[in-house]
Amino acid sequence: xxxxxxxxKGFTLWFTGLPCSGKSTVADKVAEKLRKKGMxxxxxxxxxxxxxxxxxxxxxxxxxxxxxxxxTYVAQLLSRNGVAxxxxxxxxxxxxxxxxxEEISKDAHxxxxxxxxxxxxxxxxxxxxxxxxxxxxxxxxxxxxxxxYEEPLNAEIIINTDKETVEESVEKMMKKLEEFGLI
Amino acid sequence: xxxxxxxxKGFTLWFTGLPCSGKSTVADKVAEKLRKKGMxxxxxxxxxxxxxxxxxxxxxxxxxxxxxxxxTYVAQLLSRNGVAxxxxxxxxxxxxxxxxxEEISKDAHxxxxxxxxxxxxxxxxxxxxxxxxxxxxxxxxxxxxxxxYEEPLNAEIIINTDKETVEESVEKMMKKLEEFGLI
Numbered sequence: 001x002x003x004x005x006x007x008x009k010g011f012t013l014w015f016t017g018l019p020c021s022g023k024s025t026v027a028d029k030v031a032e033k034l035r036k037k038g039m040x041x042x043x044x045x046x047x048x049x050x051x052x053x054x055x056x057x058x059x060x061x062x063x064x065x066x067x068x069x070x071x072t073y074v075a076q077l078l079s080r081n082g083v084a085x086x087x088x089x090x091x092x093x094x095x096x097x098x099x100x101x102e103e104i105s106k107d108a109h110x111x112x113x114x115x116x117x118x119x120x121x122x123x124x125x126x127x128x129x130x131x132x133x134x135x136x137x138x139x140x141x142x143x144x145x146x147x148x149y150e151e152p153l154n155a156e157i158i159i160n161t162d163k164e165t166v167e168e169s170v171e172k173m174m175k176k177l178e179e180f181g182l183i
Numbered sequence: 184x185x186x187x188x189x190x191x192k193g194f195t196l197w198f199t200g201l202p203c204s205g206k207s208t209v210a211d212k213v214a215e216k217l218r219k220k221g222m223x224x225x226x227x228x229x230x231x232x233x234x235x236x237x238x239x240x241x242x243x244x245x246x247x248x249x250x251x252x253x254x255t256y257v258a259q260l261l262s263r264n265g266v267a268x269x270x271x272x273x274x275x276x277x278x279x280x281x282x283x284x285e286e287i288s289k290d291a292h293x294x295x296x297x298x299x300x301x302x303x304x305x306x307x308x309x310x311x312x313x314x315x316x317x318x319x320x321x322x323x324x325x326x327x328x329x330x331x332y333e334e335p336l337n338a339e340i341i342i343n344t345d346k347e348t349v350e351e352s353v354e355k356m357m358k359k360l361e362e363f364g365l366i
Contacts, residue, residue: 040264052256056239056249066239073235074257081223083264 010079010108011182013173015088016097016152017115018144019130020122022161022169023088026115029170031086037183042078044071044087059141065096072100079108084182092143094150109182113173114155119144121162156180193262193291194365196356198271199280199335200298201327202313203305205344205352206271209298212353217267220366225261227254227270242324248279255283262291267365275326277333292365296356297338302327304345339363 013030015023024045034041050057053070057063068091075085091097097112104110122144123131134142141147152158157176159169177183196213198206207228217224233240236253240246251274258268274280280295287293305327306314317325324330335341340359342352360366 042260042264053236053253070236070253074260077225077257078260078264081225081261081264081266 009182010082010084011111012075012079012085012087012104012108013111013113014075014091014097014100014104015086015113015115016091016155017161018117018119018122018149019090019142020125020127021115021117022159022166023113023115025166026159026161026169026173027086027088029166030173031084033170033174034084034086034183039183040083042083042085044075044085044089046089049074059147061093061141061147064091065093068096068100072103075100076104076106076108079104079110080106090143090149092147092149094153097152109180111157111176111180111182112152112155113157113159114152115161116151116158117160117162192365193265193267194294195258195262195268195270195287195291196294196296197258197274197280197283197287198269198296198298199274199338200344201300201302201305201332202273202325203308203310204298204300205342205349206296206298208349209342209344209352209356210269210271212349213356214267214269216353216357217269217366222366223266225266225268227258227268227272229272232257242330244276244324244330247274248276251279251283255286258283259287259289259291262287262293263289273326273332275330275332277336280335292363294340294359294363294365295335295338296340296342297335298344299334299341300343300345 015027017023031041031043049071054067057067071087075087078085101110126132130139133139134145143149157173159172161169198210200206214224214226232254237250240250251272254270258270261268284293309315316322317328326332340356342355344352
């Protein structure tokens with residue numbers, strides 16, 4: 001098994017979905033499983049990326065696109081060097097996601113993962129109380145409330161995070177990665 | 184030799200020096216040699232980074248520091264995943280370079296490479312005519328003319344690019360990397 005690590009083909013699992021749809025929860029578990037297989041794994045999410053790379057950006061369409069542009073560059077560099085990248089970003093715009101797909105696919109595998117969860121359920125979860133604030137008008141440009149979310153048309157993997165348990169979604173993803181020959 | 188790739192410890196070679204001091208020329212040749220050894224190699228320089236990551240930044244001290252901050256994050260992610268990163272940036276400020284050292288050293292090797300070349304020689308080379316423009320006042324914040332360059336105090340490698348040939352500098356670097364147990 002030790003050699004497995006060295007044979008890893010790099011890839012990016014790009015999780016998109018509404019706030020509170022469960023992207024990070026599933027991604028963290030998948031990342032853990034991949035690490036156990038001896039892979040080099042990196043998690044990219046809003047928190048670590050905005051801290052190091054995009055502190056200057058807000059949430060307008062333009063800034064969101066810039067944010068994803070920079071993340072794309074990082075994910076591309078990592079995955080073309082054999083790393084399994086799990087990126088979790090609302091990334092609400094199809095055009096920008098498609099550019100990301102195009103760029104990363106040049107020299108690695110790109111898998112779009114749609115964390116599909118009804119807006120009602122996301123609002124109910126409201127982990128950080130952000131939906132509440134957005135509905136009260138205290139946060140502008142909030143996806144699902146005051147900003148659009150464009151659903152993926154061609155996601156390689158759809159996890160139904162309002163119907164499946166976390167374990168089921170993780171299992172589904174691991175099976176797909178096997179099917180794609182990536183693990 | 185094929186296995187060599189997989190045993191590579193990641194590292195960042197951080198080239199600092201005045202504009203036209205020869206950082207990129209030497210880094211490109213070293214990168215080529217490392218690739219031939221089967222290593223995963225990435226070159227980061229002002230051109231590719233400003234295109235993808237830092238398009239929004241100028242050359243004030245604040246913007247230079249932000250530029251290096253973002254590059255540092257990328258170099259850190261890559262080198263902790265086994266990649267040999269060769270980063271070539273004027274990076275004139277000691278404090279910022281030391282932060283870079285600190286961050287990358289957390290989980291990979293960091294080697295500062297000082298491309299030491301007299302200002303006179305750099306001005307004479309003036310590859311893109313930038314010194315001329317800076318002296319004429321057409322480019323503000325130009326390191327060596329209207330902006331300071333703080334020489335490294337503890338660079339692991341010094342290449343005297345106004346005294347050595349490119350080949351000699353490359354040779355010196357490869358020997359050092361061997362000494363450090365990195366190749």
